[in-house]
Every structure is written in structure tokens, then in C-alpha cells.
Amino acid sequence: MTDPSDDVRAVVEDTELPKRLREEVYRVVDEKGASLDQAEDIATAVESRYLDTRVDPLDPVGTVSAQSIGEPGTQMTMNTFHYAGVAEIDVTQGLPRLIELVDARKTPDTPTMHVYLDEEHATDREKAHEVVWRIEATRVLALGDVSTNVADMLVSVDLNEDTLRERWPTYDDLDEIVAEVAGIIESNLGVETTRPEPTTVEFGPDQPSYRELLQLVEELRDIVFKGIDDVSRVVIRKEEVESGDEEFVLHTEGSAFGKTLKIEGVDPSRSTCNNIHEIHRNLGIEAARESLINETRHTLEEQGLDNVNVRHLMLVADIMTNRGEIESIGRHGISGNKESVLARAAFEVTVNHLLDAAIHGEIDDLNGVTENVIVGKPIKLGTGDVDLRMGAGRASPESADD
Template sequence: MSRADVSADVEAVVEDTELPRRLKDEVYSAVTERDATVDEADEIAKAVESRYLETRVDPLDPVGTVSAQSIGEPGTQMTMNTFHYAGVAEIDVTQGLPRLIELVDARKTPDTPMMTVHLEDEYAVDRERAHEVVWKIEATRILALGDISTNVADMLVQIDLNEQTLMERWPTEDDVEVVAEEIADTIESKLGVEARQVGTNIEFGPEEPSYRDLLQLVEDLREIVFKGIDDIDRVVIRKEETDQGEEFVLYTEGSAFGDVLGIEGVDASRTTCNNIHEIHRNLGIEAARETLINETMHTLEEQGLDDVNIRHLMLVADIMTNRGEIESIGRHGISGNKESVLARAAFEVTVNHLLDAAIHGEIDDLNGVTENVIVGKPIKLGTGDVDLRMGASQD
């Protein structure tokens, strides 16, 4: 029998199993790599199928309760601290229990928003090109560009720009005076003043002599972003070993996911951020679900709790995203929107829920775990959902 015939028979054997497509592909890839015979492939495929069927959840299993317990119990052992992120001393990121709470609460903005920006082509391997992307992302304010002084006698704010910094942050420009002129124009438009620029020196002042207005102009000047993205205060560049080999990766303090994806040199397919709402806005609900799973798993792994089965986290992410929006697990989200009156009342603000239900004449069908426990009935899961009746004898 030719190798092609063996390969076709092996494929047929694998396809004949009840495995999901991804597992079929993995099994086929594994047996072909090892040059397994058809009989060996059949044995391996049936062994994998048997293990797969054994690990499936039984009908009427309380998967929600098991998931809650599986995540909640390790959660009691998590720390409450904020740590430096992945060895990057300049960036702090929330981890441990606060991060887990942040995720399940679906907070609009994380306490420490950050992005991991991957680069493509020559930007990933050339430090100079990588820095070009850094300057397009990191917010460049006036204190990074030169020295500011106030001339109280003439009521002027004077800026002495650093030529080397200008050339570094505007690498495409050959003339520093062109950059200085651009900075002066930005000051005029943002502050509503008339700026005079000579070489790399810029000066301006309030319309009417006023010490208070002069100081206010200095304060406002410090907040102007001349280049980069306003929400990103700092970018750290690191050389790392990734699936693509050794390359430069950027870590940002602050996030503006949609803006970063459009920057030349950024690999949009691998770049991510820790704000699930930004992911949802830019990439959709499926990407947000995937991010929820990855972020919760990463948070647990950081604490050494990686024995939590990822399927529990997948169930939580599914519940939070199955309506097409990101809902929190709480009284303003999933728990507060349950159909059962008693289940809602058992979670928080008990009296309010019962009063509202009484006013609207709501009926509780007692289908879930919580409400049956409250009224003292067997829960409708496992054997509790099975009714047995004895038939009348025909004799």
C-alpha cells in the first residue's frame, strides 16, 4: 500500500470518531508525524475519543455552581496587591484578586490600563524602527522637548527646545526649525495665544499683563500633547522571544487600542490590551470573550493557581457575553437580570426585589438552584430533575 493510501486511511479513521474538529486535526497531525500505521492510528483515535467522552459533562450537571466554586475557592488565596508587570520595572499593573474582581465586574476602565503592542516586518527587529513606533504612540509633552522658564518682567513664557530630542522624536524631518514651527502652531491653536518662534526658541504671554494668567498658561502648556496619543503616558520597549522569534515588543501605560491598531508598523493581529470594552468596540464581542478568558486565566496563573480548568472561565465569559454586550456578574448585570424573583432577592437588595416583584405580580417557576434551596424543595438538577411514576399492573 502506498504512503498516500495509508494517509487517506488514517484520515478516514480519525474522521470516523466523535471528536470536535480541532481535536481531529490534532490527532491526525500527531499520528502522521510519527508515521503510525492504520491500526495504530485507529487505536490512538479511539483512545482519545474515549477520554474525550469521559470528560464531557453529564446531563443535568450544575455546571454554573461547580464553576463558581472552582473559581471562588482559589480566589480566596489570591493576593490583594499591584505588581510590576512581567519584569518591566516602569509599569505597574493590577493583579491578583483586584484584577479578577475588575474583570467579572466588567469595569469600563481598568485601574491600570495597558497594552501589549507587537510589531511587524523590520519594525520588530530594528530598534531604531521600533522607536519610530514608540514616538507615534507615547504622548510627547513639552517637558520632554525642552526647558520652560517664565519671564515675569516681560510677562512671557519662554521655551528652549532641545534639538537632539526634536530630531529623535521627529525622525522624518531634517530641519529642527520646521518642527519648532509646528510646535509653535500647536501652542497657538491650543492656548489661543500668539507665539513667536526664532530657531528653537518659542515665547508667548497672556493678552493682558497678569501674573495669574502667566502661571495658568504654563500649567496649560504642560498638558498639551504635541505628538503621540493623549491617553498613553509611557511606552516601554523590550526584546523578547515570541512565536515569531526574537523581536521587540512594546508595553504601554494607558490604552487607546483603536488608535494604535492604525499605526504603521503595528501588528494588529497580535496586539492586545487589558480593557475588554476597548476590545469589544474595536474587534467585536467574540474577541472580547476571548480576552476575558485569557485575562482571567493569566490572572490566576500569575498567582500560581493554574490548576483551575479553563472551561470554568469559558463558561463565565460565555455568560457575560452571550447577549452581544459585556455584562457584569452582579446586581447591575447577570444576577440582577435573572428571571427568578427569589434568585435576584438572594443576591442583593432583597426587600427591593421582593417589593418590585409583588407590585408587578411576578411569578417564580422555581427552576434554578437558589430559589429551590430557599423554599426547601429538591433542586432541578441531577436526579432532582427526574420524575419516576409506577405504572398500574396489567394483571
């Protein structure tokens, strides 16, 4: 006697559904404990819906996608909001963020990273803070007070003991931490340091000069003693992750994705950033495509526009990345690189495109939508790509039999 689950699977497998949908139908049927007849009804209904929603041949999917994203885009706000639940970290949202993505800006206005931690560091706050100090840039003003002694031509750095122990938690000896700070000052400024007190570091210019003294102070402020130069702030939050567990997640102000992935304690398989170019450089073009889809979808959902079908966003991401590089949608990217002269001219800098095409003797085959609209011909999509011819006449089936 056959197992009832085998009969259900046979019913589901007998449909035209792709594998992912077949598995989803089987999972739901199994969870609900549906009978064989109910399973057949569900599979038939899903198959019918799937076939109805497939794109018909010659459908202008590009135009439909542009309309489907552009129309709700007019309802988006123009503002930058605080990131939900994270104090003092701003991220660009709404229309400016959408424009940033389709323009493929090299650097976002508000670069940020979401850093997930490995098992050892994700659930222990102290361990998580160790990772925070490896990422967040620590400059001299965060470590103590800086003062200048013009009479003796000296710069004095009075280090805060509590701050040093907090930022170098793996060091047991305070003297080692101060020695490391002094060593970083010496290597960056090319000066010799002294320590009149256990937590004080002093140094000065080679020759008595008020200008050089001030120059040393300015250079001292820019030194990064620990962490990554581009990451100015890290906020640590306890969040529920996909597995359903709660763990500590780091949100950064500033982005250095490649360097962050190499830091001990960081989970590189889940961490991400909002700079698609950094993702492309470190993880490749497929990861950049996935990031584009996720970022555009998240931007629309933040504005309550979650009814935009993800396939439209996937199409945009595919067009921007299908040549192996990230191209913007504009005259410096996809629109400016079209094969059609008229399509390029219709977008921006019309005269320049027409003049260049005339100089180089380009020919427009009128294959696309824009160029056919310009010259008044039917576009080669939908019914416009079907040729109808009138015949001289056709014999009826009866006469053919005779």
C-alpha cells in the same frame, strides 16, 4: 495498494471525536510514525477520554464552574506586582484583577496595551522607536525647560535639540520641528509666539496679568505635542513571538486601543489591551469574549492556578457577553437581571427586590437553583429533573407472551 496514511486517517475518522481533535490525533500519529495498530489504540484511547469528560445531560455546569473558579480564587494574592521584565510599568494581578474582570469595570486600575508591529517596524529598532513616539504622549516638560519672565510678561520654552530630533525622527530640518511645536502652542493656547533663538519659543498673555501668565504655564503643561494623550509611557522590548522569531513589542502605560490600531507601523491583528470595553468598542463582542477568557486564564496562571479548566472560564465569558453587551456578574448585571424574584433577592438588596416584585405582581416559576433551595424543593438539575412514578404493576415477559 492503499497508502498507509489513508488507513490511519480512516481509523481516526471512524471515531466520535470532533474535527479539531481528529486532526490533532492524526498529526501526532504522523509525527511519531506510529503503525496502523498503534494509531488505532491512540484514537480509541483519545475517544474514550473524550467521551468520559463530556458533560452529562442536566449537569449543573454553572455551579461547578463557580466552584472551580472560586475555590482556587481564595488562594490568590491581593497585591499589585511589577509586570515581569518591564521596569516601571505596574499591572494589577491576582484577586483584584479577577474582580475587575468579572465586575466588567469600565476602566482597569492599570490600563495597558501590548502593541505588536508590522514587518517593516518589528525588527528595526529605529523604525520601532518611530512608532513609540507616535503612541507615547509627548508633553512640554519632555521637550525642554519652561521659564517665566514676570517683568516682560513672557513664558519661555527652551527646547532640547537632541530630544526634538529623537521624537521627530522623520524630520530632517530642526527648524521645521520647532515651527511645528510653536504652531501647536499657538493653536492650543490662542497666543502668538516669537522665536528669539532657533530653539526657543516665547509667548505671553494679551493683557499684562500675572494670573493669566501662570494660567498659560499650567495650560502649556497639559498640551500633547505628539502621541496619544492617554498613553503616558511606552516600553520597547525584544521578545520571542508565536512564530518563534524575535521582534520588538511595545508595552504601554495607559490605553487608547482604537487610536493605536490606526497608527502606521502597528499590527492591528495581534495588538491587544487589558480593557475589555475598549476591545468591545473597536473589535466587537466576540473579540471581547475572547479577551475575557484570555485575561482570566492569564490572571490565574500568573498565580500558579493553571489547573482551572478553560471551559469554566469560557462559560463565564459566554454569560457575560451573550446578549451582545458586556454585563458584570453582580446586582448591576447578570445577578440583578435574573427572571427569578427569589434569585435576585438572594444576592443583594433583598427587601428592595421583594418590594419591587410585589408592586409589579411578578410571578416566580421556580426554575433555577437558588429559588428552589430557598423554598426547599429539589433543584431541576441532575436527578432533580427526573420524575419517577410508581405503576400499579407490570406483567412479566412470560405472561405477556401467553
